[in-house]
Amino acid sequence: MATSPAALTPLMPAIIRFSHVTVSVPDKTLLHDVSFTVNTGDKAVLCGKSGSGKSTVLKTLLGLLPVQEGVIEFQGQPLNVATLALIRRHTAYIGQEPVLGAETVHEALLLPFRFKAHRDALPSPARLEEVLARLGLSPALLAQDCARVSGGEKQRLALARGLLLGKSVYLLDEVTSALDEDSKQAVFAVFADPALTVLSVAHDPDWLACCTKMWQMADGCLSEVSHEYA
Amino acid sequence: MNTLDIAAPQLAVLYGLCLLPLGVLWLVGLRLGRDIFIGVVRMSVQLALVGFYLKTLFTLNNPWLNALWILVMLVVADLSIIQRAGLRARFFALSTLVAVTVSTLLSTFYLVVLVIRPELFYDARYLVPLAGMVLGNCQQGNVIALERFYAALRRNELEYQTFLLLGASRWEAVLPYYRTAVKAAISPTLANMTTMGLVSLPGMMTGQILGGSEPWLAVKYQIAIMVGIFASTTLACAINLRLSMRMAFNGYDVLKGEVFAGK
Incomplete structure (x- = not known):
């Protein structure tokens, strides 16, 4: 059974809180009575077999799946139509096969800045190169066609977009699955920043070792807290 | 003659x-x-x-009877568009009816009142055939627009969601699919206009010539109807897709799966 949110005594304020959340689609319950809390700066991870509901947790937080029962809170505010913009503004979601949505890498990195919400925050070329360097990516990649970018590069480019947007909460779905050792270390270094909060789905032992909170999921239930170093 | x-x-x-x-x-x-x-x-x-x-x-030549006939044509076209686009009427019947009605009536009355100018603006001899031709073409365009738009959204769900999560509003996130759908919808009319007279003799013009009209008169009517068709098809598709989004998405900007017929 999941840890009761009330049982936790967070040192930092709770940023994500699931309280008895149940999510269903026709003929199937995807999440059943899931409760957990992620505090500011936490590096949390959900483990479990494929289809256990890990990715569903991330998608539900982003409003992509309907909540039948329970409450999801983000920065103390319940998830609803009115607060959805707040969640999406602060959160970066990076899946296993991120969509870059543009022709070239340069266009892909600047894609969010075409939208009204970020139009005034266009990053400088120097800032682009700085973020790429932090993630172990060469500036030469900027001119490359997105169709020729590898899976690992796509994941880091999606992460780069989050950093360029100044996101503080990262929802990561197997984000190290396509990374080599050096690239992984670059990603770990980025998330060593205590200002960044992470809720992830992962199997990679290296990633699990970096996380401060770990939950096990099975059949849509959050079964136990495996460890907590907070 | x-x-x-x-x-x-x-x-x-x-x-x-x-x-x-x-x-x-x-x-x-x-x-x-x-x-x-x-x-x-x-x-x-x-x-x-x-x-x-x-x-x-x-x-x-009764104005109410003419209006009733046009209304029947609009409702039949509305239901036919949604069925042929593979969508559910309960989500799209109203938006399609509004878009098709506004654009068809605007184009038809523009042609009748400002261009052809018969003695009675509701003269059935002008109003009914022109509305029928405008509506018929508008119908084809709207089938393409709706089908392309919602099929693209379903096919590119992950990309659409990525746009949303990168800060796009719903409208900004659907814009690439919207533009492609509207372009696809008006392309046949544009292609038709481009090759008209070279590849084929248009039906209305041929009909008028067979009916005894002077070729020049028939040509002028054909130009008028083609401009009317182009205007109404473009307007109807642009308005229809925009209005249809109100019913097709939930409050969290997620496309409702039940909008597709047969699901």
Whole structure:
């Protein structure tokens, strides 16, 4: 059974809180009575077999799946139509096969800045190169066609977009699955920043070792807290 | 100049022309006799009924009766568009009806009141055929627009969600699919205009010439109707997609799966 949110005594304020959340689609319950809390700066991870509901947790937080029962809170505010913009503004979601949505890498990195919400925050070329360097990516990649970018590069480019947007909460779905050792270390270094909060789905032992909170999921239930170093 | 009538014996001769394709299809092993028979009979009966109705409409020339006829055409077109686009009427019937009605009436009345200028603006002889032609083309455009737009959203769900999570509003996130759908919808009309007179002689113009009109007059009417069709199709598709989004997405900007027929 999941840890009761009330049982936790967070040192930092709770940023994500699931309280008895149940999510269903026709003929199937995807999440059943899931409760957990992620505090500011936490590096949390959900483990479990494929289809256990890990990715569903991330998608539900982003409003992509309907909540039948329970409450999801983000920065103390319940998830609803009115607060959805707040969640999406602060959160970066990076899946296993991120969509870059543009022709070239340069266009892909600047894609969010075409939208009204970020139009005034266009990053400088120097800032682009700085973020790429932090993630172990060469500036030469900027001119490359997105169709020729590898899976690992796509994941880091999606992460780069989050950093360029100044996101503080990262929802990561197997984000190290396509990374080599050096690239992984670059990603770990980025998330060593205590200002960044992470809720992830992962199997990679290296990633699990970096996380401060770990939950096990099975059949849509959050079964136990495996460890907590907070 | 009077148009030569097609008398009953000549009509029988006309149907005899169908024997040729029927024979060719039979020779290549396609047994479509029943389908062809039903198609020809339905066409003949439907046109006979329309002929009878139009004759009455033209004779009475009553504005309310003309309006009622146009309303019937609009409702039938509305339901046909949604069915052919593979969507559910309960989500799209109202938005499509509003878009098609506004654009068809705007184009038709523009043509009738400002361009053709008959004595009575509701003159059935002008109003009904023009509205019918505008609406018929508008219908085809809207089928393409709706089908392309929602199929693209379903196919590119992950990309659409990525745009949303990168800060796009719903409108900003659907814009690439919206533009592609509207372009696809108006392309046949644009292509038709580009090659008109070179590749084919348009039906209305041919009809007018056969009906005894001067070729120049027929040409001017054809230009008028093509401009009207282009304007109404573009307007209807642009408005329809925009309005349809109100019902097709939930409050969290997620496309409802139940908008697709057969799901």
